[in-house]
Amino acid sequence: MRTEANTNGKMGRPRGFDEDTALDAAMRVFWEKSYEGATLSDLTDAMGINRSSMYAAFGDKEALFRLATTRYANGPAAYLREALEKPTLREVIESTLRGTADFLSNPDNPRGCFSVQAALACGTDAESVKQAMIEFRKHGDAAVKRRLQQAQRDGELETGVNPADFSRYLGTLVQGLGIQAANGATKAELHRVVDLALRHMGY
Amino acid sequence: MRTEANTNGKMGRPRGFDEDTALDAAMRVFWEKSYEGATLSDLTDAMGINRSSMYAAFGDKEALFRLATTRYANGPAAYLREALEKPTLREVIESTLRGTADFLSNPDNPRGCFSVQAALACGTDAESVKQAMIEFRKHGDAAVKRRLQQAQRDGELETGVNPADFSRYLGTLVQGLGIQAANGATKAELHRVVDLALRHMGY
DNA sequence: GCACTTCTGGACTAAAAAGTCTAAAAGTTT
DNA sequence: AAACTTTTAGACTTTTTAGTCCAGAAGTGC
Numbered sequence: 001m002r003t004e005a006n007t008n009g010k011m012g013r014p015r016g017f018d019e020d021t022a023l024d025a026a027m028r029v030f031w032e033k034s035y036e037g038a039t040l041s042d043l044t045d046a047m048g049i050n051r052s053s054m055y056a057a058f059g060d061k062e063a064l065f066r067l068a069t070t071r072y073a074n075g076p077a078a079y080l081r082e083a084l085e086k087p088t089l090r091e092v093i094e095s096t097l098r099g100t101a102d103f104l105s106n107p108d109n110p111r112g113c114f115s116v117q118a119a120l121a122c123g124t125d126a127e128s129v130k131q132a133m134i135e136f137r138k139h140g141d142a143a144v145k146r147r148l149q150q151a152q153r154d155g156e157l158e159t160g161v162n163p164a165d166f167s168r169y170l171g172t173l174v175q176g177l178g179i180q181a182a183n184g185a186t187k188a189e190l191h192r193v194v195d196l197a198l199r200h201m202g203y
Numbered sequence: 204m205r206t207e208a209n210t211n212g213k214m215g216r217p218r219g220f221d222e223d224t225a226l227d228a229a230m231r232v233f234w235e236k237s238y239e240g241a242t243l244s245d246l247t248d249a250m251g252i253n254r255s256s257m258y259a260a261f262g263d264k265e266a267l268f269r270l271a272t273t274r275y276a277n278g279p280a281a282y283l284r285e286a287l288e289k290p291t292l293r294e295v296i297e298s299t300l301r302g303t304a305d306f307l308s309n310p311d312n313p314r315g316c317f318s319v320q321a322a323l324a325c326g327t328d329a330e331s332v333k334q335a336m337i338e339f340r341k342h343g344d345a346a347v348k349r350r351l352q353q354a355q356r357d358g359e360l361e362t363g364v365n366p367a368d369f370s371r372y373l374g375t376l377v378q379g380l381g382i383q384a385a386n387g388a389t390k391a392e393l394h395r396v397v398d399l400a401l402r403h404m405g406y
Numbered sequence: 407g408c409a410c411t412t413c414t415g416g417a418c419t420a421a422a423a424a425g426t427c428t429a430a431a432a433g434t435t436t
Numbered sequence: 437a438a439a440c441t442t443t444t445a446g447a448c449t450t451t452t453t454a455g456t457c458c459a460g461a462a463g464t465g466c
Contacts, residue, residue, distance in 0.1 A: 050445055121320040216411070
């Protein structure tokens with residue numbers, strides 16, 4: 001099987017698959033079926049590798065899931081980080097909501113938002129995974145909050161508004177859109193929800 | 204064991220538990236752990252009954268879940284139907300959002316919204332349950348839409364606004380609040396999100 | 407009190423899950 | 437090409453799951 005030369009300096013047979021490609025496939029399965037709903041067979045089938053290879057390369061199901069989460073943040077969900085880097089508050093907000101509507105209706109992605117679909121509620125032995133996803137979502141809200149504090153320093157956001165509250169409000173809209181998408185809302189429908197949200201915010 | 208007289212007209216030993224009480228307990232378990240995450244033992248333990256009694260009284264796990272869903276709609280979620288009966292549009296909207304914030308921070312309820320927590324994403328053999336919950340949520344949005352159409356006839360909602368879009372917008376807020384609650388947002392925090400939403404809508 | 411019917415407890419079954427193990431295959435280095 | 441190391445395939449194990457079964461308990465109506 002063709003592979004690049006062994007990168008880790010060690011000898012031995014090189015891995016017959018690309019870790020990142022396999023991880024992408026696993027991410028999609030978790031996204032569609034949730035942590036508990038995805039079986040090891042679902043995962044390895046999609047990844048195109050054997051069970052042993054999965055365990056050797058990634059550890060176990062939970063470790064694979066955590067890696068998939070990171071990959072989600074840096075891959076499909078990177079648009080959110082980029083939105084926060086826009087120069088003005090207005091652009092930040094528009095780009096966050098428009099980007100979300102586009103993201104959620106991208107036919108290449110499973111319906112809904114990974115961070116909500118994957119492990120919102122679950123059985124007792126997936127409790128740690130659920131907790132990790134809570135932290136993941138809070139982490140996102142915190143990044144928005146910091147950007148809003150910046151906007152407040154820039155005089156773009158009235159001082160009467162609490163950045164933590166406003167970030168929770170934006171998070172509510174973004175994650176609410178995720179549920180609408182999971183319900184099957186189309187791209188146009190999601191954008192019309194964003195139209196209303198923006199209009200109400202005065203944009 | 205004390206029971207009312209046999210209501211179904213037939214003879215035999217009467218049921219040793221109250222169906223509705225047991226169903227409430229099952230509903231809570233599904234709400235906390237999701238359909239797939241709730242094991243039969245979780246359920247029967249919470250219901251305080253034996254496995255055989257559960258199967259005899261409710262059918263199987265999926266049938267129990269569907270009954271629990273109906274009970275949710277008529278019990279804890281009834282506040283939403285009541286909100287739609289308010290005389291003015293403003294009251295409908297305020298009551299929906301305020302009611303949701305209260306509902307989601309009621310310490311007697313599990314965190315989050317049953318209709319989202321219970322089966323948003325799941326494995327292949329729970330697909331039908333997932334679909335049923337999509338219908339459940341859409342059904343709710345449709346009821347809001349009808350109320351908004353009424354408001355439009357009453358001249359309370361500008362004719363330029365599409366009731367279907369506006370109902371999706373409200374659904375986005377309500378379900379987004381559910382995720383915030385699942386993240387651990389407090390009652391005050393949820394109400395401050397609602398403050399922002401209402402203020403932006405001009406209320 | 408007796409015949410009858412339905413419920414109940416708990417052991418049992420079958421299927422599916424995650425995770426392990428071993429022998430063979432496939433590269434790498436010298 | 438030979439020695440070495442790691443990967444791979446797939447069978448295997450263990451645990452957990454939903455669902456079944458049956459013997460006995462507990463009511464009802466006459």
